Amino acid sequence: AQKITQTQPGMFVQEKEAVTLDCTYDTSDPSYGLFWYKQPSSGEMIFLIYQGSYDQQNATEGRYSLNFQKARKSANLVISASQLGDSAMYFCAMREGTHGGSQGNLIFGKGTKLSVKP
Amino acid sequence: KAGVTQTPRYLIKTRGQQVTLSCSPISGHRSVSWYQQTPGQGLQFLFEYFSETQRNKGNFPGRFSGRQFSNSRSEMNVSTLELGDSALYLCASSGSSGRYHSGANVLTFGAGSRLTVL
Numbered sequence: 043a044q045k046i047t048q049t050q051p052g053m054f055v056q057e058k059e060a061v062t063l064d065c066t067y068d069t070s071d072p073s074y075g076l077f078w079y080k081q082p083s084s085g086e087m088i089f090l091i092y093q094g095s096y097d098q099q100n101a102t103e104g105r106y107s108l109n110f111q112k113a114r115k116s117a118n119l120v121i122s123a124s125q126l127g128d129s130a131m132y133f134c135a136m137r138e139g140t141h142g143g144s145q146g147n148l149i150f151g152k153g154t155k156l157s158v159k160p
Numbered sequence: 161k162a163g164v165t166q167t168p169r170y171l172i173k174t175r176g177q178q179v180t181l182s183c184s185p186i187s188g189h190r191s192v193s194w195y196q197q198t199p200g201q202g203l204q205f206l207f208e209y210f211s212e213t214q215r216n217k218g219n220f221p222g223r224f225s226g227r228q229f230s231n232s233r234s235e236m237n238v239s240t241l242e243l244g245d246s247a248l249y250l251c252a253s254s255g256s257s258g259r260y261h262s263g264a265n266v267l268t269f270g271a272g273s274r275l276t277v278l
Contacts, residue, residue: 077266077267079269084271085248085250085271085272085274086269086270086271086272087250087252087267087269088269089266089267089268089269092266133203135203145191145193145208145210145254145265145267146191146192146193146205146207146208146215146216146252146254146267147193147205147208147216147218148193148203148205148267149205150195150202150203150204151202152202153202
């Protein structure tokens with residue numbers, strides 16, 4: 043079973059409008075972290091936002107916010123006031139527990155390709 | 161502050177050859193992780209190194225190996241290349257001097273090494 047599911051292979055949004063990218067996750071570990079990364083065509087993965095499983099409030103970073111619904115196991119990314127430069131692949135990822143201190147093992151979804159229209 | 165540097169950026173090999181990819185992490189970062197990204201399988205964790213020791217390993221055959229040096233620079237090696245090894249190989253680093261966000265150890269990725277196997 044997939045641990046991270048991104049159901050939208052592609053999305054279009056008009057410039058200056060808001061868009062929500064969906065992400066659901068599956069874990070039985072009570073301690074986990076959720077990440078969103080952006081990957082432009084250049085290939086580099088750019089960190090956007092993080093939500094810890096014990097965080098009481100939804101994370102926000104500038105125009106990015108994370109709609110964290112723990113009971114539903116969803117962690118949707120909301121981008122407000124879309125810009126042309128937001129056109130890219132967006133990946134949701136999860137790190138489960140601490141695994142003896144291991145930091146590097148993120149489980150990624152398949153990604154959503156966002157296209158911003160002028 | 162310099163980011164994660166991966167070399168080479170692009171390379172072409174033929175089946176049966178071997179390849180070595182290099183990753184220089186952000187200064188002060190001791191954890192280096194490697195990921196393989198393909199259109200079919202998406203992003204998959206290869207392995208993580210911390211202080212010259214492999215701390216975690218993904219589900220890849222023994223042809224894939226890595227190592228980390230005392231200055232935290234890392235290399236990964238793929239021997240006996242197969243066509244299916246064509247991929248973008250991403251390196252990421254994290255550490256106490258890196259970006260902490262609500263207690264998470266955020267992975268900072270390099271631009272990747274794009275390997276084509278003919």
